[in-house]
Each structure stands twice: as C-alpha cells, then as structure tokens.
Amino acid sequence: MEGEIWVYMEHDRGQILESSLKCMSEGRKLAVNLGLDLACVIINPPFEDIGSVLKDYGVDKAYIIQGIDLEGHTSYVNSLILTDLLRMHAPLVVLFAASSEGNELAARVAAKLKRGLIENCIDFEIDNEGRLLARKPFCGGKLHATLTWTKRPYIATVDTNSLTVEKAKEVKPLKVVTVELRQTFEDKVRVVDYVRADPKKINVNEAEIVITVGRGLGEARFLKMIEELADILGATIGGTRPTVDEGWIPEERKIGSSGKEISPTLHIACGVSGASHFIVGVRNSKFTIAINKDVSAPIFKIADLGVVGNLHEIIPLLIKKLRESKLKNIRLK
Amino acid sequence: MNIIVCVKRVPHPEIIRYDIETSSVKDIVYVLNPYDRVALEEAVRIKEMLEKVKVTVITLGPPEAEDILRFCLAMGADNAILLLVNSYINNDAFATSLILSKAISLLPYDMILCGAVSIDDNSAFVGPGISEFLNLPLISNVTKMNILVEERKIIAYRRVRKVDREVVECALPAVITVDIDLNEPRYVSSEKILKVREKEITKLNIESLNVDLGSIEAATKVIRYTLPKPRLKKVTYFEGLSPAERLKMIMTGGTPKKSSRLIQKSPQDAVSEIIQFLINIGVLSNE
Numbered sequence: 177m178e179g180e181i182w183v184y185m186e187h188d189r190g191q192i193l194e195s196s197l198k199c200m201s202e203g204r205k206l207a208v209n210l211g212l213d214l215a216c217v218i219i220n221p222p223f224e225d226i227g228s229v230l231k232d233y234g235v236d237k238a239y240i241i242q243g244i245d246l247e248g249h250t251s252y253v254n255s256l257i258l259t260d261l262l263r264m265h266a267p268l269v270v271l272f273a274a275s276s277e278g279n280e281l282a283a284r285v286a287a288k289l290k291r292g293l294i295e296n297c298i299d300f301e302i303d304n305e306g307r308l309l310a311r312k313p314f315c316g317g318k319l320h321a322t323l324t325w326t327k328r329p330y331i332a333t334v335d336t337n338s339l340t341v342e343k344a345k346e347v348k349p350l351k352v353v354t355v356e357l358r359q360t361f362e363d364k365v366r367v368v369d370y371v372r373a374d375p376k377k378i379n380v381n382e383a384e385i386v387i388t389v390g391r392g393l394g395e396a397r398f399l400k401m402i403e404e405l406a407d408i409l410g411a412t413i414g415g416t417r418p419t420v421d422e423g424w425i426p427e428e429r430k431i432g433s434s435g436k437e438i439s440p441t442l443h444i445a446c447g448v449s450g451a452s453h454f455i456v457g458v459r460n461s462k463f464t465i466a467i468n469k470d471v472s473a474p475i476f477k478i479a480d481l482g483v484v485g486n487l488h489e490i491i492p493l494l495i496k497k498l499r500e501s502k503l504k505n506i507r508l509k
Numbered sequence: 510m511n512i513i514v515c516v517k518r519v520p521h522p523e524i525i526r527y528d529i530e531t532s533s534v535k536d537i538v539y540v541l542n543p544y545d546r547v548a549l550e551e552a553v554r555i556k557e558m559l560e561k562v563k564v565t566v567i568t569l570g571p572p573e574a575e576d577i578l579r580f581c582l583a584m585g586a587d588n589a590i591l592l593l594v595n596s597y598i599n600n601d602a603f604a605t606s607l608i609l610s611k612a613i614s615l616l617p618y619d620m621i622l623c624g625a626v627s628i629d630d631n632s633a634f635v636g637p638g639i640s641e642f643l644n645l646p647l648i649s650n651v652t653k654m655n656i657l658v659e660e661r662k663i664i665a666y667r668r669v670r671k672v673d674r675e676v677v678e679c680a681l682p683a684v685i686t687v688d689i690d691l692n693e694p695r696y697v698s699s700e701k702i703l704k705v706r707e708k709e710i711t712k713l714n715i716e717s718l719n720v721d722l723g724s725i726e727a728a729t730k731v732i733r734y735t736l737p738k739p740r741l742k743k744v745t746y747f748e749g750l751s752p753a754e755r756l757k758m759i760m761t762g763g764t765p766k767k768s769s770r771l772i773q774k775s776p777q778d779a780v781s782e783i784i785q786f787l788i789n790i791g792v793l794s795n796e
Contacts, residue, residue, distance in 0.1 A: 292728025
C-alpha cells in the first residue's frame with residue numbers, strides 16, 4: 177500500500193488535545209507496520225514552533241493550514257478545508273480521535289469525498305489479501321465487528337479512551353507543509369456563545385473530575401461533605417454498586433461494570449475498596465487519588481496517590497484547607 | 510412546520526449474543542434506537558407546543574422494520590415511511606444517508622431530526638451525511654433546543670468536548686442530531702400501539718425514488734463479527750482478587766500500570782500531600 181497516514185490534530189485553549197496525541201500513537205503504529213510516512217494536519221496551530229511540539233511523536237510530515245478566521249464557525253469550515261487538502265494530497269488513511277467533534281468532522285469529510293467512515297475503531301490489521309481492516313465494538317461492546325473500506329482514502333475515527341500517549345523512540349526530521357488560506361467561508365450555523373454545563377447535572381462519564389464514594393463512607397448523611405468538596409473542585413459525584421443499592425447515589429451515577437465507565441482527568445475514590453467490577457469502570461481515569469483506611473484495599477493499586485486514613489477526618493480538613501487557600505480550579509468560571 | 514425524524518431499528522444490546530459454535534450473531538430483538546427515540550420525542554413535543562406541525566418518521570429496511578414505525582406512530586408521529594431496500598444493496602451508513610436524502614428531498618421539510626448515534630454500530634454518520642447530501646446546515650449533539658417560529662430559526666446548545674457547550678443559531682431548514690440528554694422520552698403503552706395498528710404506513714421501493722441504484726454503493730463492508738477482544742494494556746494483576754475476578758479483569762484488557770505512591774500520615778500531612786498533588790497535575794492553581 178502506498179500513501180501517507182494522516183492524523184487530524186484537534187486543539188483547544190492553546191493545546192493539542194490528549195485524545196489527538198493518543199490517536200497519533202495509533203497512527204504511528206499503523207505507519208510503522210505499513211512502512212509509510214506519518215503526517216499530521218493542524219488547522220490554525222496555536223503555537224509557533226511546530227517542530228518542538230511534535231518531536232516526541234515520530235511524525236514525518238506536518239500539514240499546517242493557517243490564516244483562516246474560525247471565530248464563530250463550526251466544524252463545517254474545517255471540513256471544507258480538510259476535504260480540499262485530501263483531494264490534493266490523496267493520503268492512504270486519515271485518522272481522527274473519536275470525540276464528538278472528531279466523529280462529526282470525519283463524517284462531513286467522508287460524505288463530501290463520497291467515502292466510507294469507520295468510527296470508534298479499537299484496532300487495525302492487514303489481512304492475507306492485503307486489505308486494511310478495522311475492528312470496532314458492536315452493540316455496546318457485546319460483539320466486535322471487523323470492517324473494511326471499498327475505496328481510499330480510508331477514513332476512521334479511533335476510540336482513544338483506553339489508549340495511552342506513547343512517545344516515539346527516535347526523533348525524526350520533520351517536513352512542514354504550510355498552506356496559507358486567505359479566503360473567508362460562509363457557515364450557515366453561527367456560534368454565539370460558549371458555556372460550561374453544571375458539573376452536578378452532567379453525566380458522570382462526561383465529567384472532568386469525578387469523586388466516587390464507596391460503602392466506606394458509612395452513612396448517607398456524610399454525602400454532604402462529599403458534595404461540598406465536589407463544589408469546590410467542580411467535580412461530579414458517582415458511586416459504587418453498594419452505595420447505589422443503599423440509595424445514597426442515584427442509579428444513573430453508578431460506576432463499574434454494571435454502571436458507567438468513566439475516563440475523567442481526575443478521579444478521587446473515597447472509601448472505595450476497589451472490587452474488580454468497579455475498577456473496570458474507572459481504570460481509564462488519567463489521575464486517581466484514593467482515600468481508604470484499609471492499607472490492603474485493591475483501589476490503591478490503580479491510584480497515583482493513595483492515602484491511607486480516615487476519610488471523615490481527611491475530607492473535612494481538605495475542604496477547610498481549600499477554602500482558606502486561594503487555590504482554584506482554573507477551569508471553573 | 511414539517512419535521513422529519515430519521516429512525517433506525519437496532520438489536521437490543523442486552524439480548525443479542527454471539528454463538529461461538531456457528532460463528533454467528535444470535536438473539537436479535539429489534540428496538541427503536543434510543544437516540545432516535547429522543548429525537549422523535551422532541552419532534553412530538555414541538556408538535557404539542559406549536560400549531561400546524563406535522564411529524565413524519567422515515568426508516569430504511571426490510572418489511573419487518575414496520576414494527577418500529579408503529580411504535581413511532583404510537584409515540585405521536587403523524588406519518589411513517591418505510592423505504593424498502595433490496596437485499597442486494599449492502600447498506601452501510603453511507604448508502605443509508607444517500608438513500609434517505611433522496612427520499613427526504615421529495616418531501617416538504619423544515620427540520621430533519623436524527624439521533625446523534627446509533628447504539629448498534631456506534632455510528633454518527635447519518636446526520637452529517639444527510640446534511641452534506643442535501644446541502645443543509647447541521648447542528649449536532651444537541652442537548653437543548655429552542656425554535657423561533659416567526660424568525661424561522663433555531664437556537665441550540667450542543668455538546669463539544671465533555672462539559673463544554675456551544676450555543677449556536679441557524680436558520681431553518683436544518684439537520685439536527687440529538688444527544689441522549691435532550692429529553693426523557695414518554696412511555697408508550699400497548700394500548701397506544703394497538704390504537705395505531707390500522708394506521709397506514711407508506712411503503713416505497715427505493716427504485717421508485719428515481720435514483721441511480723448503481724451510484725448507491727456501500728463505502729464500507731463488514732468482514733466478520735467476533736467475540737470482543739479488548740485492546741491489551743499493561744496488565745496489573747490484583748493479588749487481592751479471587752481467580753474469577755482476576756480472570757474477568759484480564760479478559761476485559763486489564764488496567765494500565767501505575768506508579769502509585771501510598772502515604773500513611775497524619776490527616777494534616779495527608780491533606781497537604783493531596784493539595785500538592787492537585788497542583789502538580791494542574792487541577793488547582795493560584796491564579
């Protein structure tokens with residue numbers, strides 16, 4: 177197979193999203209397997225020195241598109257730009273992180289090019305006939321489906337939830353292709369505002385910070401202090417199966433194999449022992465703090481910071497200290 | 510106002526199973542895709558709120574797909590259209606969107622509602638696909654919406670990146686894909702379903718849509734279905750777990766290895782450590 181492997185880089189508030197970097201790791205694996213070049217596409221990069229940002233990821237080529245005013249636009253404009261670029265350079269594979277934005281952009285581009293899209297892929301392989309195959313969960317993960325495309329470019333979105341960012345062993349020379357666009361685009365949908373959803377009301381699997389409680393909390397009345405801590409941190413509360421059975425935590429906030437699987441930036445487990453069916457639901461958290469009085473609790477195995485102690489002493493003190501300090505969660509307005 | 514809701518039947522995810530002996534998918538019981546149900550609920554609520562609203566549901570499938578259309582009629586849809594596909598067309602999301610677009614283009618519409626995702630193949634293609642093929646604006650993953658009838662405009666909140674919401678506005682007609690949180694769909698009693706059993710469902714062969722069938726070609730194809738095989742992670746074995754639990758852990762891919770730090774200190778010191786950790790990972794800041 178010939179052509180390049182492209183990875184679309186999403187960025188927000190001056191940074192490349194971690195999901196895009198994970199997608200890049202997957203793209204690199206594919207590029208190495210096929211012996212092809214890995215390229216990334218960035219529209220309006222929020223930084224000057226592309227080389228230093230990308231040096232750890234084994235990228236051969238970067239397509240930089242700049243000069244467009246994207247203010248108030250939706251992914252429609254990005255899809256026009258990307259479609260043109262794909263027509264011009266005809267890569268073999270185009271990968272996007274399977275975020276809602278990534279899925280939408282990929283779908284728009286695929287429709288414009290009249291090509292197929294395979295979403296939420298978890299693995300790629302080359303079969304005996306030399307076809308590129310993609311595997312994805314089917315029916316909520318009860319089955320896996322393996323698919324292929326009929327025409328190139330092969331467009332896919334990659335489920336990055338269970339991936340990690342892997343850095344390349346060697347630094348490659350980076351070839352930068354810059355495209356200056358000076359035209360304006362007309363977008364029929366206008367973005368008029370950005371808001372943040374209330375952490376108390378959103379789904380636990382959508383939250384950036386999640387505090388989970390286990391039976392170690394003791395009684396329902398102690399939820400008050402957990403709520404207070406959640407308020408300060410802008411966290412969303414979830415619970416283990418026993419806490420849901422007890423009626424402390426509503427069913428839709430149950431976490432684990434019989435509930436939701438979360439992948440927040442930070443997970444704080446309070447009084448959770450860490451049964452395997454719970455761990456299944458939280459193992460993709462980026463950082464984990466566990467507070468438990470039992471030093472042998474399995475939850476400590478997946479925690480970045482494990483605190484052995486009484487949560488009824490630690491949490492009120494933590495709340496007090498956070499209130500006294502000027503420390504804030506910068507993402508909270 | 511004419512609202513079109515695109516619906517799909519999906520296998521019930523709790524019932525479907527994979528039969529190892531025959532290497533085939535078994536126990537398929539079809540239900541209305543939950544996201545499409547939310548889309549239809551929204552359309553019916555608009556109909557109940559405003560005057561002169563007509564809700565049409567449309568699906569693509571074999572004759573048996575009529576069942577979910579009856580369910581939609583019971584929920585409050587006025588019309589139902591079944592696009593009958595011949596078995597020789599392997600309709601993936603791409604071909605489906607193309608056929609739906611052709612059919613919709615023959616109907617009057619002000620708004621096309623779709624579920625953001627279909628829960629069987631986890632695909633979010635149809636909404637964006639229809640918007641491209643019909644050259645209509647698209648608002649995806651809507652969590653809240655408001656229609657301004659006089660101005661023929663919609664204002665919507667859409668989910669972008671976890672907790673971020675974008676507020677967008679757009680003139681109608683438009684394609685809207687709905688998030689599962691948009692509303693809580695109503696309960697449909699069996700009496701309601703019985704009441705609509707005589708109601709007519711428009712059945713169209715896709716040949717009658719005046720489309721070049723040769724141009725409708727699936728852009729992806731399924732090679733096989735298999736039992737799930739999780740992506741392997743660096744497995745951490747849990748000594749405290751029973752063999753059954755350990756096995757379950759391994760079979761679902763294990764967990765990434767962590768360089769955990771365990772502290773046993775006084776509450777004061779423990780709290781200082783936690784705060785320092787929160788600063789280090791960038792959750793808390795002095796700014």
